[in-house]
Amino acid sequence: MGLTQLARNHVPAAVVLALAFAALSAVSVAGATGWVVLAALEVGTASTLGTLLPLFALGTVLGLPLTVAAAVVAAVGVAAHVSSVVTAKRRAASTRLGQVASRIERHPLARLLGVAALVEDIDTRSPERRADDRIERLKDRYVDGALSEWELEERTRIVLDEEGVPSRRPSGLDDRLRDAERS
Known part of the structure; x- marks a missing residue:
């Protein structure tokens, strides 16, 4: 199974993972930003947030790339799904056009008037x-x-x-x- 097919089959899981990693990244960035602001203002709670700073850094370092990766997998899966739907619809339309062209070609009057030749030009069969x-x-x-x-x-x-x-x-x-x- 190729990566595109894997992504197509697991779009909901990729979206959930992208949202979870985005939330992790947002919390980590907010925590690190809060620590920087509190440290700059010399507020006493900055030391409490300072103990969590390594976790904020780890969350940011891991969360951002994983968010991007999961979002790319979700986008590829959606694109593959949409592409297969469009291809199926195009194939069905081509079949219908061929059926209509076949009916027109059968009619003797269409051959006589040259309409059948026009239909043959747009026939996708x-x-x-x-x-x-x-x-x-x-x-x-x-x-x-x-x-x-x-x-x-x-x-x-x-x-x-x-x-x-x-x-x-x-x-x-x-x-x-x-x-x-x-x-």
Whole structure:
């Protein structure tokens, strides 16, 4: 487990530690400052605070760096969490955009008017995914009897050329088509 993941998983603990160390530092600095002020004013209670001065110094020396470290861990954890949420939302939006683009591409009027070409420009799906979706629709039409085998092969080559996908790659769609033909 990396440090970022560790920080992401322990954000509340890091925040509590940062607050605790900050409180320790604040008390230590206040105590040391109080001793300096009382010693400068030559008040008798300065000697009482003077006995605690080594503890104030230790609290300050340890508390400040530990406060900074715990705050950095908490900030890294929050940033990692926010980043993962943003990435998940971006991925979901990309999927939705791909679904909308797929619906628009199916419509013959969209192809005729050139709207489908515009959608392809903003479609975030990979060329392979777009080609698979288009070929799947062609295969559905072939199974339904709307296309001949020659038309299917020709249109498949056209789709692969348009998307810039090598035509020799195996596809899971071919397996499903063979299964549908056997049934």
